[in-house]
Amino acid sequence: MSDALVIGAGPAGLMAAGELARAGLSVTVAEAKPSPARKFLMAGKSGLNLTKDEPFETFLNAFGSAAHTLRPMLSEFGPDEVKDWAEGLGQEVFTGSSGRVFPKAMKASPLLRSWLNQLGDLGVALRTRWRWMGGDDFDTPEGIVTLAPKVTVLACGGSSWSRLGSDGAWTGQFETDDLAPFKPANMGFVVGWSDHMARHFGSPVKNVLLKAGDTQVKGEFVISTRGVEGGGIYAVSAALREGAPLVLDLLPDLSVGQIRDRLAKRRVKESLSNALRKYLRLDPVKQALVMEFARPLPDDITPLLKAMPVRHQGPRPIDEAISTAGGLRFNALDEGLMLRDRPGWFACGEMLDWEAPTGGYLLTGCLATGRWAGRHAARWVQK
Template sequence: MSNRNTALPQRVAVIGGGPAGLFAAERLCAAGLEVDLYEAKGSPGRKFLIAGKGGLNLTHSDPRPLFDSRYREQAAVVGSWLDDFDAQALRDWAAGFGVETYVGSSGRVFPVDRKAAPLLRGWVRRLKEQGVRLHANHRWIGWRDDGALRFETEDGAVEVHADATLLAMGGGSWPQLGSDGTWVSPLQARGVDIAPLQSANCGFDVDWTPFFAQRNAGAPLKPVVAHWIDLAGQPQSLQGECVASEYGIEGSLIYALAADLRETINRDGHAMLWLDLVPGRDEARLLADLSRPRKGRSFGEHLRRQAGLDAVKAALVFEILGKEAGNDLPAVAATLKRLPLRLLRPRPMAEVISTAGGVRLGALDDGL
């Protein structure tokens, strides 16, 4: 957003000290502009550091155009951005800080040391060396009528004039780290078209019985194949791993489906997800295996021996079919291949990895 026209060099205010703001400051400074970077918290990149606890997934190794297709209806637009800076360019950029990367078994790209702090330290140090001025503990609260930027600081309100402003304040997840979504109101007041912020890359609530939740929270479900109906009404499936939690279900497989599941809940009030607990066997073989004599063993032990189920998968069968599940082997075999879960709601934004929504792409020009 341009506030006024002045002679070069122009002063640009970048608001937000996450990766987007740091990248913006880097590019603007390299273009010869004066850059002031404002961060609401005491230091930049706090959510970036949290991501480092999970190994810091920087990007993905999918080839293009498959990579582009992950962005669904915006694939063409995002593809044009990737033409300028793609996954390999990001890996090369990280290497410039001495941070080498590798491709994991999932295709995701991580730093070799799986840490965020070394990369962040080098990044911030280089920005300062390039002349970027960092202002910590400056929480942006909007504009004055004359276009001045208004900040809350530890010493009270501060007003700043800049020739242009770049907003990079994230969504609404993990608000304690800075991205609390409070920027929505001042932008809406200026007529900017904004989609509501919603949870993304999130788990979902399932109405487990207390018995199941207490005994199985945190247990991994792997491997499983998820089946669901997408927003176009088409059946979809994906193999991966997820986790039974106290509130429902989460994990990388669920995060990959989260957009479809969330929007289905928005439309219908719930979403159905079916899990194939035994991907390597078909229903007929499972029925034949389960029909073998139990020889006095409990049905849970029979499931372990004949269907290869671990404790949490067996518990899911009983959760869905009840404690007398062993009396109906055809129903058990069918459930093992398509165990139904009714998802009630996505987890709250405050605890999820990221958020959907924000300024609509149609409200921005090609330069964003």
């Protein structure tokens, strides 16, 4: 028997479990997969981006329409607190030139091991291969198990990367009105490339300004066999998903006048590709993009270099997305993230209806909402 039950052993669930245990409650964490935090570990394979070191209001704005709701949670556990938390687990962190914060180990496994050891020392019991069936029932290797906790925190994840545990199956336990439909977030977009682009598959496109609707970001992305992906694309993916066109400024550090002045040096018989390389130092992958999207080439190519439309066929499938938008609506929850129609049941993490770009925002949001739900769940029991 446990005082508190947490369903889901991702970052949000583990954070909630720690808060409940520190409040003096006995805690069980039930995880459907054979091991905890699988998506967290996958994210850490390429360098675990913990948070973003920037002014709080700038950081908060990355959460879009959910920023107002998440403000109190992120105010209590924002970028500075995430850094302190990681270092408290024995993981030194550093801040890159972009403001992104990483553990010096550049992977998730050492941090997770330390975190799980800490939770174990607090008495948290982790049960793997326990799949939630609704209510207090779980399908386990030992058969159906029914628990009777005083409080439950749901941290079931979104609906992407289902093989790692976020399959969205939990939505069957809720009324449709309480749920916003899942949509892909932080995903790539499909482009039907011409044959000449094949040699550039896997190449990064660096130092570009990506624009989609009111959103714009300076960064980079990758040309893949299936389209475009990477940090710059993810940062504008929400606007692209909602129908905004994708436009690239291939030379964000040069003005229109400067580009025209440089191209004016082009000789009469000099090819455009040679001129782009020689006078604008446009690398081969950017030249290829010009040939892909700017044909037929106009006499004055400068405006297209500053605002080149990228034709795509929409987002990659939701299960390939890094995260999802949609989920449990905030109006189904009170200010402490407790379900209004289920006293003693709280929810947190990516199963809630919010989204944020990669770059540290997504993970910080999961940690902050997990901490908030865990603290309020503990207070609810104590009352």
